[in-house]
Amino acid sequence: MSVKVHTHGSNRERSHQTEKKVVFKGVFDSPFRIHWPSISVNLQNLVLAQVLSLLNGVSDYQRTRLQLLKKRKREQSEKARPRKKKRETETKTNGLENSSTTTAANSGSSFTSTDMQTDITFPDPPAILAHLTTGINQVTKRLEVLVRTRRGGIVDQDTHPIGIRIVLVCRADVNPPMLIDHVPHLVAAYNSTKPPDPILLVSLPQGAELTLSEVMGIRRVAVMAINSDAPALSSLLSLVTSVPILTASWLATEVAVAELKRSTPIIPTHIKQLRTTTPKDMKVAKGQRASGRAAAKEKKKEKSKPVIK
Incomplete structure (x- = not known):
């Protein structure tokens, strides 16, 4: 297990402080730790290849959709330009318009906005897009909703959230890594409620973020969640049968104390x-702190003295 090292400077550090030396202090480690599942690099590459096959055609759809949006915006601006010039010419010729003319102009502008709508048919999106959630924030929100739902939280009775089956994380590409440190805990909190289909957390190899972003046709894909009802999901599940299911026994519901003691990790x-x-030199450092406190007291005392006019 790699050691986490923080290299940022301390907010309490001062330039006038004495020279320092590196020391190691013993502190209690937290027992409530959830580690990332250990997955071999070969399995990570196989999972990435299978995901890329599921996303086939998504980049073409995104590219075509973007081109059509730009085309519609360009045509609307071209249609609006001559009408705008015509209105400006009429305004200069006729001078100030009265209220009736203003009303007519407003009705004409509404007609113009309706007339500017260009008939462009967008292609049908790939079926897999409706079963994906991308982005750290979006996946985090969905996991939180699922955890609250399983634990009897307040949710809308009319809408039942669709379950997540697999969460893919480009762990090697995320910098700083603390942006995704909460993902294993959320997955374990959900799996601890003993759902019928637990969520699998799978790390992808280095460089997967760039590959997924190119296939998805978007700027960045650090985390991706696949729904439990996604098409062709069985082919992906057959590859991750050896991936351990993250759980947290201290978050489990309705578990006996004896069972908790036996099965707790x-x-x-x-x-x-x-x-x-x-x-x-600790003696010099203490002397500097004492002199600094004394100087601060004297400065405060000088400020509190009344000013004689």
């Missing part, structure tokens, strides 16, 4: 080493 008490810094 909580690690025992563990002391981890925290890398930090400390002044090389």
Whole structure:
């Protein structure tokens, strides 16, 4: 397991402080840890290839749709240009218009906006698009809704959220990685409610983000969720049978205490080493802090003195 290292500077660091040295302090590690599932690189490549086959034709649809949107916007602007010039000429010729003319102009403008609508037929989107959710924020929102639904939260009774079967994460391409650190916890929270179809969390190989964005025809795809009713999902599920299902026993509902103690994956008490810094000469550092506090008190006392006029 790799060690997480934070290289950003401290907000409390001052330029006048004494020289520091690196030290390691023992602190308690959190037992409520959910690790990313371990998946081999070969399996990651196979999953990526299968996902690319499912997304066949999506980039062509996005490209055609964008071209048609630009074409419609261009035609609307071309139609609106001569009418705008004509109105400006009539305004200069006739001077200020009265209220009746203004009303007629408003009705004419509404007719113009209706007339500007160009008849452009968009192609039918691929069937897989209706079963995908892309983006870190969008996938996070869907996972939160599913967790609240399974745990009896307040949801709309008329709308039942569609379940997610697989969450694909371009873990090696996301920087900083803390943007997706919450995904395993949300997946484990959902799976801990013992749903009929648990969510599988699959990491994709490095470079998958760029590949998926090109196939999807959008700028970036860091996280993608596939619904449980997606077409041709069985071919993808057959590849990830060995992927472990993330669960969190301390979040499970209606679990006996004895069963929780037997099946809990909580690690025992563990002391981890925290890398930090400390002044090389502690006596000098304490003296500087004391003199700084004394100077601050004197400055505050000077400000509190009444001004003699």
